[in-house]
Amino acid sequence: MPHSSRPLEDLYAGAALTIRTVTRMAKAYERIADDLRDRIRAGDLAPGDRLPAETTLVERYGKSLPTLRQALGLLQAEGLIEKQHGRGNFVRRPRTPVKRSNTRHQWEKSRAREPEQQRRKTGATEHDTGLEVDDLVFHASYEVVDAGEELAEIFGVPAGTAMLERTYRTRYQAEAHPFSLVDSYLVRDVVAANPDLLDATNEPWPGGTQSQLHSIGIELERIEERVLARPPSAEEAEELGLPPGTSLIVVGKTSYDTDGRVVEHSVIRLPGDRTVMSFVTPLERW
Amino acid sequence: MPHSSRPLEDLYAGAALTIRTVTRMAKAYERIADDLRDRIRAGDLAPGDRLPAETTLVERYGKSLPTLRQALGLLQAEGLIEKQHGRGNFVRRPRTPVKRSNTRHQWEKSRAREPEQQRRKTGATEHDTGLEVDDLVFHASYEVVDAGEELAEIFGVPAGTAMLERTYRTRYQAEAHPFSLVDSYLVRDVVAANPDLLDATNEPWPGGTQSQLHSIGIELERIEERVLARPPSAEEAEELGLPPGTSLIVVGKTSYDTDGRVVEHSVIRLPGDRTVMSFVTPLERW
DNA sequence: GAGTGGTCTAGACCACTGT
DNA sequence: CAGTGGTCTAGACCACTCC
Numbered sequence: 001m002p003h004s005s006r007p008l009e010d011l012y013a014g015a016a017l018t019i020r021t022v023t024r025m026a027k028a029y030e031r032i033a034d035d036l037r038d039r040i041r042a043g044d045l046a047p048g049d050r051l052p053a054e055t056t057l058v059e060r061y062g063k064s065l066p067t068l069r070q071a072l073g074l075l076q077a078e079g080l081i082e083k084q085h086g087r088g089n090f091v092r093r094p095r096t097p098v099k100r101s102n103t104r105h106q107w108e109k110s111r112a113r114e115p116e117q118q119r120r121k122t123g124a125t126e127h128d129t130g131l132e133v134d135d136l137v138f139h140a141s142y143e144v145v146d147a148g149e150e151l152a153e154i155f156g157v158p159a160g161t162a163m164l165e166r167t168y169r170t171r172y173q174a175e176a177h178p179f180s181l182v183d184s185y186l187v188r189d190v191v192a193a194n195p196d197l198l199d200a201t202n203e204p205w206p207g208g209t210q211s212q213l214h215s216i217g218i219e220l221e222r223i224e225e226r227v228l229a230r231p232p233s234a235e236e237a238e239e240l241g242l243p244p245g246t247s248l249i250v251v252g253k254t255s256y257d258t259d260g261r262v263v264e265h266s267v268i269r270l271p272g273d274r275t276v277m278s279f280v281t282p283l284e285r286w
Numbered sequence: 287m288p289h290s291s292r293p294l295e296d297l298y299a300g301a302a303l304t305i306r307t308v309t310r311m312a313k314a315y316e317r318i319a320d321d322l323r324d325r326i327r328a329g330d331l332a333p334g335d336r337l338p339a340e341t342t343l344v345e346r347y348g349k350s351l352p353t354l355r356q357a358l359g360l361l362q363a364e365g366l367i368e369k370q371h372g373r374g375n376f377v378r379r380p381r382t383p384v385k386r387s388n389t390r391h392q393w394e395k396s397r398a399r400e401p402e403q404q405r406r407k408t409g410a411t412e413h414d415t416g417l418e419v420d421d422l423v424f425h426a427s428y429e430v431v432d433a434g435e436e437l438a439e440i441f442g443v444p445a446g447t448a449m450l451e452r453t454y455r456t457r458y459q460a461e462a463h464p465f466s467l468v469d470s471y472l473v474r475d476v477v478a479a480n481p482d483l484l485d486a487t488n489e490p491w492p493g494g495t496q497s498q499l500h501s502i503g504i505e506l507e508r509i510e511e512r513v514l515a516r517p518p519s520a521e522e523a524e525e526l527g528l529p530p531g532t533s534l535i536v537v538g539k540t541s542y543d544t545d546g547r548v549v550e551h552s553v554i555r556l557p558g559d560r561t562v563m564s565f566v567t568p569l570e571r572w
Numbered sequence: 573g574a575g576t577g578g579t580c581t582a583g584a585c586c587a588c589t590g591t
Numbered sequence: 592c593a594g595t596g597g598t599c600t601a602g603a604c605c606a607c608t609c610c
Contacts, residue, residue, distance in 0.1 A: 027579070053595060064581045066352070069596090077531075078517055085596055086588035102567045109569050223567045229515045229533050229558035231364055245363070247515050247533035247558055258571070272515035272533055279565045281388045281509045283395050285544070313598070339576065350600045355577090371577050372607030578606070587597070 032061050032071035040080055040091055051081065051089040077245025079273050092243070096172060098179045098270065100128050101278040105210075105223045112210040119207035125170060139169040139178075140203035144188055151185055154254060155262045162188040164198065177241030179274065184209065184266040191216060209255075209264060219258050225279075226252040229272055240271045247272040318347050318357035326366055326377055337367065337375040363531030365559050378529070382458060384465045384556065386414050387564040391496075391509045398497040405493035411456060425455040426489035430474055437471055440540060441548045448474040450484065463527030465560065470495065470552040477502060495541075495550060505544050511565075512538040515558055526557045533558040 039045050051072075052060070058068050072089060075081045082092045104124040111119055125136060145165045152159040164186045171178035191197040193216040205212050210220060232240065232248040242248070249272050255264040325331050337358075338346070344354050358375060361367045368378045390410040397405055411422065431451045438445040450472045457464035477483040479502040491498050496506060518526065518534040528534070535558050541550040556563075 029579080055595085065583090067580060070579090083596070084589085086590080086594080088589095088595065102565060105567045106569055113572065219572055220569050221571070222569055225565045225567070227513060227535075227563040227565065228561065229535055231531055231533075245517055245531060247517075249513075249515055275514065277513040279388060279511045279513065279567075281391045281511070281565075283392055283506050283508055285507070286395075286399065286505055315598080341576085351602090353599055356598090369577070370608085372575080372609080374576060374608095574608105574610085576606100576608075579604085581603080582601100584600080585598085587595100589593100589595075591592085591594105 028063050029067050029070040029074065032057075032063065032068060033074040035061075036071065036075060037078075037080060040075075045091050047091050047093040049091045050087075051091070053088065073244075076243055079243055079246055082243060095175070095274045098129065098275045099278065100270075100275065101280070102223070102225065103278075103280055104128055105220075108208050108210045109220060111207050112214040114207070116206050119211060123204065123206075124208050131172075135173050137171050137173055138204050140166060140200050142166050142198065142200035147185075151265065154265050155185075155187060157187060164188045164191055166200070166203075168203075177271075178239065179271060181236070181239065181269040182266055183268075184264060186264055190218075190263065193217075213255075213257075213263060218263055220255050220263070221258045221260070222256050224254045224256070226254075227277070236269060240269075242271050242273065249275050249277070251277075314349050315353050315356040315360065318343075318349065318354060319360040321347075322357065322361060323364075323366060326361075331377050333377050333379040335377045336373075337377070339374065362529055365529055365532055368529055381560045382461070384415065384561045385564065386556075386561065387566070388509070388511065389564075389566055390414055391506075394494050394496045395506060397493050398500040400493070402492050405497060409490065409492075410494050417458075421459050423457050423459055424490050426452060426486050428452050428484065428486035433471075437551065440551050441471075441473060443473060450474045450477055452486070452489075454489075463557075464525065465557060467522070467525065467555040468552055469554075470550060472550055476504075476549065479503075499541075499543075499549060504549055506541050506549070507544040507546070508542050510540045510542070512540075513563070522555060526555075528557050528559065535561050535563070537563075 036045075036051070045051065051057070054065060054068055054072070058065050061068060072081065072083070076083060080092060082090050084090060104127055107127055108124045122132075126132065129136075143165045145163050147155065147157060147159055147161040147163050149159050151163060152161060155161070155163075166182075166184040166186070168180070168182040168184070169178040170180050170182075186197075188198075191212075194212075196202050197212050197216070207214075213220065228250050229247045230250060232242050232246075236242070236248055237244065240248075249270040251266075251268040251270065253264075253266040253268060254262055257263045322331075322337070331337065337343070340351060340354055340358070344351050347354060358367065358369070362369060366378060368376045370376060390413055393413055394410045408418075412418065415422075429451045431449050433441065433443060433445055433447040433449050435445050437449060438447060441447070441449075452468075452470040452472070454466070454468040454470070455464040456466050456468075472483075474484075477498075480498075482488050483498050483502070493500075499506065514536050515533045516536060518528050518532075522528070522534055523530065526534075535556040537552075537554040537556065539550075539552040539554060540548055543549045
């Protein structure tokens, strides 16, 4: 079963759960989809393989083209196949899962005060993914924008306050699409205390954002993350290489300093079909 | 803008982000979808309103039925409209968002040792949602199952070990569909120390799982949650009332006791279009 | 039974990919 | 240029909802 080598994800995928099977009339496009799905799961069609041409499948199943295409649409929504205009339909290769844990925050905090040479070795993303710096391609750009109502409310500043907007794109060297889109916001006048922080060419900053904040005397006390999922816009789907039907995970991350003030806020958009986030909650002892 | 009364969610929805507009040929079904989307956002079509019949829209836009339906399919995937066979297409009413925070774990732990009368007042779900116990309808059933490979690995027990499987469904009194499907697992022989724990009719147990574990002398030390999103199966979509195109959020929650042993594991399935999870990560002071 | 969406057909023409 | 998927049409018949 090419798509289910990881036991844990099987469990979450419902494979191990007994689901009450309901007998019902199978529609033509469902029967076709079921058949193709079985062939893929059985390994009859391996990841990367091209499916027979749609016209061929029309003949094989004895149904019309639109009906067949409806079946393929189902499989596409499930992430099993990928359509490539002019080339064919292909069995999707499972993409490298992207792991992200909230233990990264404490790790990054501890790193922030270490010497630069030490900080340069690995970043929080490498910490999460277990990869080397060279495996990742990183792109950053900065811009100064006025705070909208939402941002103003989050930071507790007047609307229109000048904010430093930093956008980051990170992808695996070997892949075409980034696995995270990050838009991070800081109050411009706060970070201006260190002019280096206003210059995108200093990215990637060894030690990350917490190290940058440390350079202007800010210590973080806690981080709050809000997680939701929604369908991607057409642009987001294209940028992340998301197949139609898969969703976007959006994380709103807010950093509070030791005075309880909001010092940073990020909107992190992640592909829903390959992101696994982990959150550890320690509990106080009785 | 009926779908965007909550500022924070606007930000995460991308409304406040400048997205580079790309000029490209608009396809017929995209133009129709754009037009209808605009009408909905403008409030021209209010939540709950029925759209004109598909045949009427075919005349209005001068396109064929399949093309029009393709456009409606887009809007449905975006969660803007809802199709109801035999009734019509309706502008979706935003559903009550379901909030869930990891602060519930510490809250529940503190509660576990309080007197029953105190525990009975509110549960963790009410703590999250800010609702009263009476606003929620709760269903539980228990079953003893053999541990599969995945469960065995998680708990560090041999495959085939007898597990207590507890399934929970929770919904708002006023709504037809539950907002969470929980399958929780415990090692049967561990919980058998208190026979009350094997009986589903004792649910809802005041104080929740941590209180139950307390009754057999187990104290939790930390909770790990793994979060991912995937498309729902047909059954899950139906049970949660998910429109096609929206995704499921799956949380794998593992509870460790003070000896570092796994004592409970849950698979929690939540509707992706209405669930907002919040995770707070405290950081150690410098 | 009237009105609505759901499924399915047969076929035309366009757009993209690779040789 | 051949092969492939993408868009679109006109129309038939079925299934569901509600009066």
